[in-house]
Amino acid sequence: MNWIKVLSQDELPEGERRVVQVAGRDVLLIHHAGQIHAVENRCPHLGASLAKGKVEEDAIICPRHRSAFDLRTGDVKEWSPWPPAVGKMLGVVLREKALLVFPTKMEAGDIWANVEGR
Numbered sequence: 333m334n335w336i337k338v339l340s341q342d343e344l345p346e347g348e349r350r351v352v353q354v355a356g357r358d359v360l361l362i363h364h365a366g367q368i369h370a371v372e373n374r375c376p377h378l379g380a381s382l383a384k385g386k387v388e389e390d391a392i393i394c395p396r397h398r399s400a401f402d403l404r405t406g407d408v409k410e411w412s413p414w415p416p417a418v419g420k421m422l423g424v425v426l427r428e429k430a431l432l433v434f435p436t437k438m439e440a441g442d443i444w445a446n447v448e449g450r
Contacts (some may be wrong), residue, residue: 333435333446333448334446334448335444335446336354336355336444336445336446336447337442337443337444338352338354338359338367338370338442338444338445339352339361339442339443340441340442340443341438341441341442341443342361342441344352344361344368344443344444345363346363346364346366347363348362348363349361349362349363349383349387350400351373351381354370354434354445354447355385355448357372357447358372358374359371359372359373359434359445359447360372360373360383360392361436361443361445362381362387362392362403364387364390364403365390367403368436368438368443369403369404369433369436370433370434370435370436370445370447371401371403371406371431371432371433371434372431372432372433372434373394375391375394375396375397375399375401375431376429376430376432377394377397377399377411377412377429377430378396378397379394380394380395380396380397382395382431383396384393387403388400390402390403390404390405391409392431394412397412398410398412399411399412401430401431402431403433404433405430405433406430406431406432406433407430408428408429408430408431411428432450434446434447444446
């Protein structure tokens with residue numbers, strides 16, 4: 333794996349998040365429940381930024397479309413609850429798609445991420 337140092341652990345306290353550039357990608361780092369999660373800062377639904385998304389349990393919720401994604405795997409936990417009139421049409425066009433997640437590690441007081449091959 334190609335590990336890239338992105339921040340000092342002190343720069344991301346528990347409960348905080350930050351968007352960083354890693355190998356040309358916007359990556360959202362989230363310090364939640366003692367773990368550092370790294371996800372693409374783009375909802376796969378319609379491309380909205382996840383930076384202001386709500387974190388509940390182990391999921392991030394898109395602030396624009398309310399789709400929920402597992403922070404560990406990127407799997408869809410809940411696909412956007414569109415209004416009924418719009419939902420059927422968009423359901424055909426916008427199939428469920430997982431969020432990109434990237435491996436992280438904490439070592440020597442720093443946060444490292446790997447976005448290689450993504």
